[in-house]
Amino acid sequence: MMGPVLAACLLIILSTAWISQANGATCKKDGGVCTCNDQTKNVDCSSKGLTAIPSNIPVDTDRLELDYNKLSSLPSKAFQSFTKLTFLSLNYNELQTLPAGVFDHLVNLDRLHLNYNKLKSLPSKIFDSLTKLTWLRLENNQLQSLPHGVFDKLTELKELSLDNNQLKRVPEGAFDKLQNIKDLRLEENPWDCSCNDILYLSKWIREKEGKVNGIESATCVNKKAVLEITEEEAAEDCVYPNTTTAIPTTIITTLASSNDDDIPELPVPQENFQKFLGYQEPDHLPTQPQCLMSISGYLGLMMSLVLTSAAILYVIHFLKKA
Structure with a gap:
């Protein structure tokens, strides 16, 4: 009688393995690039050397990690299918815009991590739909300015990190809508305390001192605390350059009066030329290792099916003999 019992146990074990393999195959539609968990809806695509977001990540994913890759840009519709996502991490990439x-x-979305990238600016309404966001990490980028009202819709935000950027000022009222903010990191920025634009930030820090963690550590380029700046010290009415500034007419006149032979030919990077023509790279092309991983997954699934069939035949054989 031990034969059928052992066979039954083997059948249960192999069936469990087959179900697990099937779940894994469902989760690895992208060719096996990411580590997926169907039960928790977590997808981890970290440290894969990715230059594009893998295709066919399950749309019901709750947590998506894309850290430590080589992403330099994102398609505008990169995350449009992930309406159930509560956690998105893009740390340690090469995002410039x-x-x-x-x-x-x-x-x-509850948490968004964009730290350790190369962001120099943000679109004006980039966070407007993230009304449930409680944690936003933007530290260790190259942000030179913030759009007016960029945080206005983030009324549930509790933690915001802007440290280690290139910020000299923030727009008037930048943090006024952050009703639930508990931690705001502003240190390691070259705050320009000679311009009167800094007075909003200085006043806001004084009003929130002791209520919001981290804000007192903001210092001017001369190492003086931002909260200590007075109107007399910040008397200048500074105007900062921006990318939308019109070209001076003197330059236009000079260019118009120049001979064509005098104008040097400027090399145009191939990728910029392609963008001008409207060419876009596909979101993701599987590499050879990814294809091999996919093939190995299917081979494992077939092996599980063969072993399961063998176990069933083994049980039937012993039952007939009994």
Whole structure:
């Protein structure tokens, strides 16, 4: 009688393995690049050397990690299917810009990590749809300015990190709508305390001192605390350059009067030329290792099916003999 019992046990074990393999295959539609968990809806694509977001990540994913890759840009519709996402991490990539609307469908997002990238600016309404966001990390980028009202919709935000950027000022009222903010990191920025634009930030820090962690550590380029700046010290009415400034007419006149032979030919990077023509790289092309991983997954699934069939035949054989 031990034969059928052992066979039954083997059948249960192999069936469990087959179910697990099937779940894994469902989760690895992208070719096996990411580590997925169907039960927790977590997808980890970290440290894969990715230059594009893998295709066919399950749309019901709750947590998506894309840290430590080589992402330099994102398609504007990169996350439009992930309406159930609550956690998105893009730390330690090479992002230089964010397309407007890239986060518009992430209406349930609770945490967004964009730290350790190369962001120099943000689109004006980039976070407007993230009304449930409680944690936003933007530290260790190259942000030179913030759009007016960029945080206005983040009324549930509790933690915001802007440290280690290139910020000299923030717009008037930048933090006024952050009703639930508990921690705001502002240190390691070259705050320009000679301009009267800094007075809003200085006053806001004084009013929130002791209520919001981290704000007192903001210092001017001369190492004086921002909260200590007076109107007399910040008397200058500074105007900062921006990318939308018109070209001076003297330059236009000079260019118009120049001979064509005098104008040097400027090399145009191939990627910029492609963008001008409207060419876009596909979101993701599987590499050879990814294809091999996919093939190995299917082979494992077939092996599980063969062993399961063998176990069933083994049980039937012993039952007939009994």
